[in-house]
Amino acid sequence: MTSKKIIQKCTTWILILITSLFVVVPVYIIITASFKNERDIFEAPMALWTSNSGLFNFKQLDKFPLYIWNSIKVTFFCTVIQLGTASTSAYAFSKLKWKGRDTLFVLYLMSMMIPIQVIIIPQFMVIKTLGLYNTHLALILVGSFTVFGTFLMKQFFITLPDSLMESARMDGAHEWTIFLKIVLPLAKTVLATVLIFSFRWFWNEFFSALIYLTSPELKTLPLGMTDFVSEYLVYFGPQMAAAMISIIPVMILFFSLQRYFIQGIASSGIKG
Amino acid sequence: MKRKSLERVGWPTILSFLLPGFTGFLLFIFIPMISTLGVAFTNYSGGPNWKFIGLRNFQILLTSPQFHQSLKVTLTFAVYTVILQILMGLLFAVLLNQQLRGKTFFRSLFFMPNVLSTVGVSLAFSMICNPALGFANQILAGLGLPGSAWLTSTDTALMSIIIVTLWMSFGYYMIIFLGGLQSINPALYEAASIDGATGFQSFYKVTLPMLSPTMFFAMTISIIGSFKVFDQVFMMTGGSLGGGPAGSTNVVVFDVYLNSFTHYKFGYASAESLILLLIVLAITLIQFRNQKKWVTYDI
Numbered sequence: 001m002t003s004k005k006i007i008q009k010c011t012t013w014i015l016i017l018i019t020s021l022f023v024v025v026p027v028y029i030i031i032t033a034s035f036k037n038e039r040d041i042f043e044a045p046m047a048l049w050t051s052n053s054g055l056f057n058f059k060q061l062d063k064f065p066l067y068i069w070n071s072i073k074v075t076f077f078c079t080v081i082q083l084g085t086a087s088t089s090a091y092a093f094s095k096l097k098w099k100g101r102d103t104l105f106v107l108y109l110m111s112m113m114i115p116i117q118v119i120i121i122p123q124f125m126v127i128k129t130l131g132l133y134n135t136h137l138a139l140i141l142v143g144s145f146t147v148f149g150t151f152l153m154k155q156f157f158i159t160l161p162d163s164l165m166e167s168a169r170m171d172g173a174h175e176w177t178i179f180l181k182i183v184l185p186l187a188k189t190v191l192a193t194v195l196i197f198s199f200r201w202f203w204n205e206f207f208s209a210l211i212y213l214t215s216p217e218l219k220t221l222p223l224g225m226t227d228f229v230s231e232y233l234v235y236f237g238p239q240m241a242a243a244m245i246s247i248i249p250v251m252i253l254f255f256s257l258q259r260y261f262i263q264g265i266a267s268s269g270i271k272g
Numbered sequence: 273m274k275r276k277s278l279e280r281v282g283w284p285t286i287l288s289f290l291l292p293g294f295t296g297f298l299l300f301i302f303i304p305m306i307s308t309l310g311v312a313f314t315n316y317s318g319g320p321n322w323k324f325i326g327l328r329n330f331q332i333l334l335t336s337p338q339f340h341q342s343l344k345v346t347l348t349f350a351v352y353t354v355i356l357q358i359l360m361g362l363l364f365a366v367l368l369n370q371q372l373r374g375k376t377f378f379r380s381l382f383f384m385p386n387v388l389s390t391v392g393v394s395l396a397f398s399m400i401c402n403p404a405l406g407f408a409n410q411i412l413a414g415l416g417l418p419g420s421a422w423l424t425s426t427d428t429a430l431m432s433i434i435i436v437t438l439w440m441s442f443g444y445y446m447i448i449f450l451g452g453l454q455s456i457n458p459a460l461y462e463a464a465s466i467d468g469a470t471g472f473q474s475f476y477k478v479t480l481p482m483l484s485p486t487m488f489f490a491m492t493i494s495i496i497g498s499f500k501v502f503d504q505v506f507m508m509t510g511g512s513l514g515g516g517p518a519g520s521t522n523v524v525v526f527d528v529y530l531n532s533f534t535h536y537k538f539g540y541a542s543a544e545s546l547i548l549l550l551i552v553l554a555i556t557l558i559q560f561r562n563q564k565k566w567v568t569y570d571i
Contacts, residue, residue, distance in 0.1 A: 012367050016378055019364065023381055026439065029407055030396045042405035085293030092289035096281050104294075111301045113552055115500040117525035118545040121538050122307035123300050145296035175285045204389040206503050211533065222391040229395075229511040236399050243392035254387045258380045261387065265444060266451030 030247065033240035034058070041236050057241035064245060066217060067224035074136055074220055075202040078143040082198045083191060085145045090153030091179055095165060105154075108147050116207060124211060138212040139220070143202060149194040152264060156190040157183065193264035196257055203250055221246050308549075311542040318536050329543035339544065341519045342527040345430060346548075349523060350498040352434050353441075357494050358487070360438065361445025366479070368446070369453045379450065383443035390440065394507035397436045398423065401508075423508055426520040433504050433521055441497070445490055452486030453479070484567040492559060499552050502526060524548045 028048075033041045035053040043050075092098075093105050116123075123142065124133075132138040160183065168178045184191070209223040225246065228239045254261060312329060316322040333339045364382060368375045385393065400407045401422035409419035422432045456479065464474040480487075505526045506514055512534055515522030522530075524544065531541035 012370070012372065015363070016367060020378065020381060022439070023385060023443075025407070026393070026396050026400060027385075029400060030392070033399065041399075042402075046407070085296065088289045089293035092286055096286050096289065098283070098286050107302070108297065111297070111305070113496050113556060114301070114305065114549065115496075115502075115525050115552070117500070117502060117528050118549050119301065119304035119308055120528075121311060121532050121542055121545070122304035124532075125307070126299055126304065141296065142300050145293040145300075147297070147301075150293060175281055176288070179289070200387050204391070206389075206391050206506075210506075222389055225389075225391045225395060226507070226511055229507060236402075239395045240399065243389075243395045246389040246392040250387045250389070251384065254384055255380065258383070262379065262383065262447050265383075265447040266454075 027247070027251075030240050030243050033236060034244045036237060038235055038237055041240075057237040058245075060235075060238045061241055061245070063216070063219075063227070064221070064224060064242065067219050067221045068245065070136065070218060071203060071221040074139050074143075074205075075199060077140045078202045079195060079198040081140065081144045082146045082149055083195055086149035086153050086194055087184065087187065087191065088179070089145070089150045090157055091183065093150065094154045094157040095160070095162070095183070096175070108150060112147050112151075120207075120211060127212060133212060134214050134218065135212075136218060139205070139208050142208050142212070143205070146194070146198060149197060152194055152197075152267070153187070153190055155267065156187060160186065189260070189263075192257070193260045193267075196253070196260050197264060199253070200250060204246070308542050308545055311539055312546045313543075314539045316539045316542075318538060322539070325539070329540045330547075332540065333543055333547065338519060338522070338527065339524075342515075342522045342524045345519070345521060346499065346523045346525075349430060349434060349437075349501060350495060352431075353437050353498045353501075354491065354494045356434070356438050357441055357445045358490060360442040361449050361490065362483075362487075364442070364446040365449030365453055366475075369450060379443075379447070383447055385440045386444045388440070390503040391507055393440060394436065394504050397432070397439075398508050401432050424517060426518050429509065429517055429520045433501070433508060436504050436508070437498075437501060445494065448490050449483065449486060452483045456482045481568045485569055488559070488563050488567045492556065495555055495559070496552060499548065500525060502529070 029046070032046055032048050034057055035055070036050065037052055037056070040050055040052055093101060093108075127133055127138045127142070130141075132141065164182060165178050168182060169175075173181075204222055205220070206222040209220045210226070213219055213223060225239075225242050228235075228242065313324055313326060314322050315325050315328070368379050368382075372378075403409065403419065403421045403424055406422070408422060412419050420428050423429050460478050460482065461474055464478050469477065501523055502525050505521050505523055506512075506529075508514075509516050509521050512530070515526050515530065525548070528541045528544050528548070531537045531544065
């Protein structure tokens, strides 16, 4: 190795290690602080565990089991419904021929550009008119479709050869039979990708919950965490315990299924 | 023959596939989008008595210091986050695209913050940024540097939010660029090195042009994403009283939220939304126009 290469390698490692610290330290702080009392949280140097550590912060989160349950409920229904709507729409947008198909799809894609806050007022009025204000159903319906998921699924369906459907059609199979029996079983990987993205989205979803839910007993986990936000600083220990509850499940999911996360992102960015 | 059998699928079948997703899209995206256009010209405030007031909302907005301030904050936020996200994403994509021990682990590690709850992360950073006792100032003190007021000063509050956003998002851009890098034909680098190109030259002459479609995609989603920032602002600047200190983090979408759900000025907030939408559209259009100049799709 030439000296130039060695310098290059060292620089690479220094950059990677510094950035790793930048990434890891906040997570470390959440974990350590959630077990400590207020006095020990700001102690330097930070220790993962001190003799005063315990689960007392978690015991203060008495409403959180309810918030978690609400989050699980909303996330489950939204994710399942999104898988259904994304795969069927993507099939209609890629494997069926109809007038105005491509125009409508461009409209779908364009809507990804719109910040949700921009259309929240009329959306709010639609929800109110349907009599769904302050219900979980509001969140589920607003999240009942996914433009990004439809896009991902469409990208995948395009790669399936048309001859696959042709032969089944020749045999007189209904389009739904083809979709359910032939196409979906082939789409397991992309379904898993969309599932993960939907799960992550709804588990962390905050804005719609903030707008549509007012009853304390309906709060989802991210909304429940606003219990700790006020002008005057409250206790950090319970805050971090709450943050940990929201963060750890997705982290576990992520590290066990990282392949799908990364594949989904990468395949959305490549040209074509 | 083939073509004919494809066309045989009738509208009832097509609609049965399309409608489940399209109904939601129509009800919650498309119709609201069209209605925003209408509401913006009224003084609607949630009650039964509202009237059409023409361009009044827009007139007020154009002279409102608060709106000017929030436009400035949004643009500042967008410029910094877009540039930093692209630069950091590209840098680490290039670094982790080399032969390197543990590169898969570091790729996952850098991407990981992206899956976490913004609300949870914001709480953590609020603590880290605590001016009196927070970890950020402990580190600065350890390095012999003066501490910062972080979220409590108008000079640094927006910067703190930019840092949190970057913490969560740079891994996402890294993965997008990695996808782009891996689609570059290795033969191009071989050709470059035969021609005697240095590492920097082949990066500049091969990598960057070949990466330009990915760059274009990354810039587009980064710009659009930066105009949507809300959760961090809400959580880190005091909930529905937020956007402070002194409006220094009051991005337009947060101002829209304040005007609609705190002050119930729905008409006014819709006008504000419309202006924001036009800005996002204009920037995206300019980007699409300009892409011809620098994005290479051939080779």
